[in-house]
Amino acid sequence: MPEQRISSERIFDGKLLKVRVDAVRLPSGREATREVVEHPGAVAILPVTDEGKLILVRQFRYAVGRKLLEVPAGTREPGEPDDETARRELHEEVGLEAATIELLARFFISPGWCNEELVAFRATGLREIGAQPEPDEDLEIVEIDPADVPALIASGEIGDAKTITAILAHLGNVSSRS
Numbered sequence: 804m805p806e807q808r809i810s811s812e813r814i815f816d817g818k819l820l821k822v823r824v825d826a827v828r829l830p831s832g833r834e835a836t837r838e839v840v841e842h843p844g845a846v847a848i849l850p851v852t853d854e855g856k857l858i859l860v861r862q863f864r865y866a867v868g869r870k871l872l873e874v875p876a877g878t879r880e881p882g883e884p885d886d887e888t889a890r891r892e893l894h895e896e897v898g899l900e901a902a903t904i905e906l907l908a909r910f911f912i913s914p915g916w917c918n919e920e921l922v923a924f925r926a927t928g929l930r931e932i933g934a935q936p937e938p939d940e941d942l943e944i945v946e947i948d949p950a951d952v953p954a955l956i957a958s959g960e961i962g963d964a965k966t967i968t969a970i971l972a973h974l975g976n977v978s979s980r981s
Contacts, residue, residue: 809825810826811824819842824839842912844921845879845921846923848924850897851926857947858944859946860872860942876892894935898933898944902928903928905924905927912964923965923968925973952974
């Protein structure tokens with residue numbers, strides 16, 4: 804490893820996140836400090852209708868102080884396979900079941916300070932089964948035309964990395980099949 808951990812101190816141990824500060828030795832022999840947010844990982848799922856419309860959720864995000872349009876997503880439970888988490892979140896957040904779940908991308912949210920890996924899927928062959936959001940979730944289900952995506956990103960209404968990545972991976976996959 805290019806950087807070797809010398810010591811580690813956990814400075815926060817929350818329900819979802821943990822934060823540690825590590826002392827590391829660099830390849831040059833010098834020492835440095837690294838602050839790391841530990842996250843169990845998450846999945847995002849982009850539901851696509853038979854007509855090619857994208858189903859997103861609009862929700863208030865406290866950390867940024869406004870509502871965003873996002874793909875349904877959620878944190879992985881210990882030992883839960885990624886595709887099972889995706890199916891669970893699809894059901895809970897938008898009340899859908901998918902005939903097909905396809906991997907779109909695996910990526911790190913912000914590897915300079917966080918170890919969270921996100922796995923994005925596409926869901927097709929959708930069937931309504933009734934949403935069951937968590938008690939602290941206030942979600943509005945929104946269907947959008949892929950042609951509207953550039954304007955929604957430019958306006959900041961779609962402004963989070965997981966949603967942009969999932970949609971662009973989907974659109975790249977779709978156009979490469981044509």
